[in-house]
Amino acid sequence: MSHQGNIYWLASYPKSGNTWVRAFISNLMRESSEPVDINALCTGPIASSREWINKALDFDINELSHDEIDQLRPEAYCWLSEQMNNPSYVKVHDGYTFLPKGRPLISQKASRGTLYIIRNPLDVAVSFAHHCDLSIDQTISNMADPQYCFADGTHKIYPQLRQKLLTWSEHVTSWLDRHTPPLLLVRYEDMKLNPLATFTKIARFLELPCEETAIENALTHCEIKNLQAQEQTKTFNEKPPRAKNFFRKGVVGDWQTALNEGQIRKIIFSHGKVMQRFGYIDEQNQPIIPFDYISARDKEALC
Amino acid sequence: MMYRAFGLNILSEIKLPPLLKTKANNPDITIKLKGVDKQGLAAPELIKPGGQTAPNEFWFHVPGIARFYITNGDSVHVDPEKGASEQSIRLYLLGTCIGALMHQRKRLVIHGNAVRIGNESVIFAGVSGNGKSTLAAALYQRGYQLLTDDLAVLDENCCVQPAYPQIKIWQDTADKLGIDTSQLQRIRLQIKKYAYPLESHQFCNAALPVKSIYILSTHNRETVDISPIVGMNKFVPLKNQTYRGGHLEGLGLKPQHLKHCAQLANRASVTKITRPKKACDIHQFVSLIEKELGKTERAA
Numbered sequence: 001m002s003h004q005g006n007i008y009w010l011a012s013y014p015k016s017g018n019t020w021v022r023a024f025i026s027n028l029m030r031e032s033s034e035p036v037d038i039n040a041l042c043t044g045p046i047a048s049s050r051e052w053i054n055k056a057l058d059f060d061i062n063e064l065s066h067d068e069i070d071q072l073r074p075e076a077y078c079w080l081s082e083q084m085n086n087p088s089y090v091k092v093h094d095g096y097t098f099l100p101k102g103r104p105l106i107s108q109k110a111s112r113g114t115l116y117i118i119r120n121p122l123d124v125a126v127s128f129a130h131h132c133d134l135s136i137d138q139t140i141s142n143m144a145d146p147q148y149c150f151a152d153g154t155h156k157i158y159p160q161l162r163q164k165l166l167t168w169s170e171h172v173t174s175w176l177d178r179h180t181p182p183l184l185l186v187r188y189e190d191m192k193l194n195p196l197a198t199f200t201k202i203a204r205f206l207e208l209p210c211e212e213t214a215i216e217n218a219l220t221h222c223e224i225k226n227l228q229a230q231e232q233t234k235t236f237n238e239k240p241p242r243a244k245n246f247f248r249k250g251v252v253g254d255w256q257t258a259l260n261e262g263q264i265r266k267i268i269f270s271h272g273k274v275m276q277r278f279g280y281i282d283e284q285n286q287p288i289i290p291f292d293y294i295s296a297r298d299k300e301a302l303c
Numbered sequence: 304m305m306y307r308a309f310g311l312n313i314l315s316e317i318k319l320p321p322l323l324k325t326k327a328n329n330p331d332i333t334i335k336l337k338g339v340d341k342q343g344l345a346a347p348e349l350i351k352p353g354g355q356t357a358p359n360e361f362w363f364h365v366p367g368i369a370r371f372y373i374t375n376g377d378s379v380h381v382d383p384e385k386g387a388s389e390q391s392i393r394l395y396l397l398g399t400c401i402g403a404l405m406h407q408r409k410r411l412v413i414h415g416n417a418v419r420i421g422n423e424s425v426i427f428a429g430v431s432g433n434g435k436s437t438l439a440a441a442l443y444q445r446g447y448q449l450l451t452d453d454l455a456v457l458d459e460n461c462c463v464q465p466a467y468p469q470i471k472i473w474q475d476t477a478d479k480l481g482i483d484t485s486q487l488q489r490i491r492l493q494i495k496k497y498a499y500p501l502e503s504h505q506f507c508n509a510a511l512p513v514k515s516i517y518i519l520s521t522h523n524r525e526t527v528d529i530s531p532i533v534g535m536n537k538f539v540p541l542k543n544q545t546y547r548g549g550h551l552e553g554l555g556l557k558p559q560h561l562k563h564c565a566q567l568a569n570r571a572s573v574t575k576i577t578r579p580k581k582a583c584d585i586h587q588f589v590s591l592i593e594k595e596l597g598k599t600e601r602a603a
Contacts, residue, residue: 057352058547059354063394072352155473239523
């Protein structure tokens with residue numbers, strides 16, 4: 001493995017379990033008997049944080065265009081990575097894209113590795129709609145839009161830099177097929193249904209403690225009901241202003257009751273190929289329902 | 304052309320239209336179009352992507368715009384890149400370059416704007432995007448005089464030096480405040496941010512001592528929280544409002560900077576204002592700020 005930089009990227013399409021993983025990492029690193037405060041997760045800032053990138057550069061970027069800022073991001077990540085004494089864990093929602101002249105936006109030199117989290121787009125659509133306070137139909141069409149971005153307006157300044165999300169499928173394949181390893185792919189569904197094995201694999205990949213008791217302890221602290229309980233007593237800083245809450249349900253298969261037939265077909269039409277590749281639909285393009293899915297995964301885990 | 308801003312005479316080969324001209328002939332700062340080394344400084348102490356710092360020297364390169372070399376607190380060399388617009392170069396001259404020059408001149412520079420309240424000034428500081436310029440524009444609409452937008456340069460007596468009669472506003476701010484941008488000039492073609500000239504009677508062209516500093520931030524709650532910071536606790540938040548504080552290390556100015564911050568903390572009150580992230584009614588918010596500023600006489 002070519003370990004050049006210090007940054008482990010925690011990459012995912014939004015609403016795929018990234019914050020859950022960050023909560024897990026924070027709890028695992030602290031090894032505390034009390035759950036870590038959701039507003040004090042000890043993973044780094046998001047890769048698209050304007051303040052973070054600004055800190056790396058010696059001049060103002062606030063009056064540069066999105067494209068101009070993107071040109072500066074790879075070197076900024078390298079510098080930030082060089083300042084770190086230990087591996088650091090940085091969330092990223094950008095798709096894996098290249099700048100003109102072929103440089104990757106997410107600099108290889110800054111990277112130690114990438115954990116890519118994938119979640120069934122049928123469930124992502126439901127969760128993402130709540131997150132953005134948009135209709136499910138609008139969300140489905142955003143997920144199929146290759147131009148879809150976060151923070152890409154030119155009329156104001158955003159706390160985050162523009163993030164090209166690409167389509168849901170392109171997001172997945174951009175990271176999995178274009179990015180240079182080391183990369184670990186995990187499925188949200190495996191994290192949910194087979195947590196100990198999946199999170200142990202994550203911890204090992206991320207050079208974190210991976211004894212069973214430590215993993216179990218961290219997992220208990222970041223169970224969805226505990227994260228929800230924390231969010232009820234204090235607001236979560238990372239919640240989008242319009243969303244009711246950040247930690248909503250965190251379940252597998254919510255789409256079965258939340259999506260109608262047309263919506264399901266539309267998602268499968270747009271993302272069928274990638275869904276099939278990662279076991280979310282079968283060869284007849286039929287959704288694999290969570291129950292079957294559990295057994296299949298459990299069997300694999302036992303092997 | 305000779306200009307006067309930040310309490311200094313600036314002789315510039317590049318036009319700086321928003322600045323007030325002066326007939327003085329003794330420049331404190333000279334801005335020249337001149338070749339700048341492509342690699343950076345001969346002996347940098349701090350190297351960052353696109354920027355290098357050494358005691359009394361600062362070099363930076365904005366791709367597609369220019370290379371800048373700032374030295375001795377009195378000289379800027381600009382080496383524009385092919386096709387760069389004068390507008391873009393100007394923004395860096397009046398932003399990063401002024402900031403570096405002032406650091407080299409051992410001035411404290413706070414990232415914020417300043418408003419006149421009576422015979423004193425109040426600074427609104429905070430990271431970009433937290434509403435500083437919107438607040439400045441809203442207070443301007445309510446008749447307040449402004450001293451500066453974005454860079455509050457303080458002299459040794461903790462007085463804010465007036466900058467120039469212009470603020471920069473995003474389209475979003477203009478929309479909220481009902482400002483028609485169709486007659487305004489964009490500061491760069493690439494973004495919808497405009498130069499908003501101030502009426503001369505609402506530009507305070509005199510240095511005024513700092514009375515208070517308000518640090519703006521946002522949170523995910525529905526309320527506007529206004530909480531004074533007192534005693535020793537003022538120091539760190541104040542230090543964090545320094546414009547591009549990162550320079551100071553390479554400039555070898557850290558102790559000087561800390562001394563300035565302590566001096567300011569002694570003199571001025573510091574208050575944190577946290578507003579909802581969710582778009583809140585700007586007029587209501589400004590009224591609240593006025594009440595807070597308030598009861599003091601309005602600058603006429």
